[in-house]
Amino acid sequence: MSPTTAQLIDRYSTAVPRYTSYPTAPHFHAGIDTATYANWLTALPDDATLSLYLHIPYCDRLCWFCGCHTKHTLRYEPVADYLVSLHREIDWVSRQLAGRGRITAIHLGGGSPTLLTPTDLLALKALLAERFTIAPDAEISIEIDPNDLDDGRYDAMAEFGLKRASLGVQDFDPVVQKAINRIQTFEQTAAVVEAMRSRGVRSVNLDLLYGLPFQTETGIARTIEQALSLQPDRAALFGYAHVPWMKPHQKMIHDASLPGRHARFAQAQLAAKMLVAGGMAPIGFDHFALPGDSLARAAATGQLRRNFQGYTDDAANALIGLGASAIGQLPQGYVQNITATGEYRKAVDGGSGAIARGVALTQDDRLRGHAIETLLCHFAIGPADLATFGAAGAALHEELLAMARVDKDGLLVLDGETVIVTDAGRPFIRTIAARLDAYLDLGTARHSIAV
Known part of the structure; x- marks a missing residue:
């Protein structure tokens, strides 16, 4: 260097912020409430295009690097109970829309949405299809934890209409995996990619991280080589955000094990160079895609966008967030649901939305x-x-x-x-x-x- x-x-x-919104989430406030959100939904035109984000805030293991709103559970009952409330919020949103709008994208995130049983996943899709008008070519994507999967879940995702799968890889080095409490072999990941593609999923994204504990340039290079061998259509290369003041479980990662900013920079530059050499086009500052992928086409034609999922080619007029902590983006501004699952459930079980805060633009x-x-x-x-x-x-x-x-x-x-x-x-x-x-x-x- x-x-x-x-x-x-x-x-x-x-x-500084990642700027997946502006104003950024810390500047949302309680002056935007459920009544405001209902008015904003009602004001959407009949021909509005809508994107749905459904948040499943549960994992069956807690990764220490995670910055998401999620909680650890070894029992399925809390997940099943939460889904009852999520269905009720879907009902409430659909009543506000009253048939307006057409769904052009659905994304399931978390947490680990692949925790859902096949029966519950398909019941969720059936409810969405009943309550909203879903475009035949809607882009349906899901975040996948390879440790959650079996043939029944693979088949249910295919029946759900999954077109894009996003797999969290982070790093394949066993030392790094142990330090972040996420054991996931290359063979597991490869099996998921193969299973997804055999069921018609046309695009696979891999999430990769630099700046993790005990990461080195040699280790990152090996991970990128392995990732490229899976022939992903997209890759996201994120810097680990160490924010233990916000996410207490990150205190399990000791500061002394983390690479410094110069080492982080070198890791990011090396990984990006390797991804480009592997045939992927750089998209923005932390995404990569094959030249024929829709994300690369959007970048080339000036249609690339940025929202809470990062870089996207989603051109919908509004993003509807569903579930605890989910964020929505409408022409008038941003809204965010209550984060605590218990309080979220009380709100929607009482027959209303669950907005905790937001901002009018x-x-x-x-x-x-x-x-x-x-x-x-x-x-x-x-x-x-x-x-x-x-x-x-x-x-x-x-x-x-x-x-x-x-x-x-x-x-x-x-x-x-x-x-x-x-x-x-x-x-x-x-x-x-x-x-x-x-x-x-x-x-x-x-x-x-x-x-």
Whole structure:
């Protein structure tokens, strides 16, 4: 690593949001409630396209690196009870929509949605099909824990209509796996990929992590080699976010076992280089896809988006979050359900929605959110990208031009009136985007570092 690169890492690997929304979740507030959400749903037009996210907040093992809203259970009864309430929330949302909208995407996340029994998974699909209009070509995806699966679950997922499977790999090194409490062999993962593809799943994504305890460049290289041998259609390369103040179970991972920011950067660069050499196109700052994949096509045609699942080609007008802690995104703003499963169940079992907080978007929010998303998706922004915002867009463009003119580190360059993030700047794109965040210094939220 050159001295210049090391200096850039020290200067720009600050703690900033991942910008899967703007404003970011720490700035949601209790002033947005279930009544507000009901009004927003009612205002959706008849021809709206809708994406559903269903959150299953249970796992049969607790991975110590996990930052998700989930809980550990060795019994299925809590899961079955939760599904009763989830069905009731689906009923409540469908009543607000009153037949409006068409479902173009369904994503099951968690937690471990593959915990669901085949009977419960198919009952969930039947209810969705009864309560909503699901497009015949709807993109249906699920997050998979290879340790949960058997032939019955594979067959149920196929009957559900699964088209995209996302497998958490993290790292294949047994030492790293032991340190994060997630034992998962390469052979297990390969068997899941084969089973999914044999049942018609057309796209497989692998989630990979760097910055984990005891990870080394040698170990990461071996994991990437093994991952590429599975011929994934997509890969996500995330930096481990060590936030034990938010996720107490992460205290099981000792700080001394974690690579420093320079080592994290080197691991990320090596993994990305190997994925590209393996035939995958880089998408944004942490995704990769085969050139023929819809995500790569979206990036190439300027249609790439970013939401709570990261980079996406989902162009739906609204994202409807279902389940405890689930977040929704509507034209008017963001909403988030109650996180605690017991309180969530009380709310929906009482016949209402379960919104705990959210935020209504101002015009400045829309402008800055659009600019941040444009930078994160395309690494360039010009006056045409902000033209629909009129004078406010022009003013923000001047702000961006000023950022580029004073940059002394080679992160930004100007091509006429377009601000372009250089190759040197791309690893620090979150820090660059944070300069446009009007809320960043207004709260007390703590974030993970940007590399």
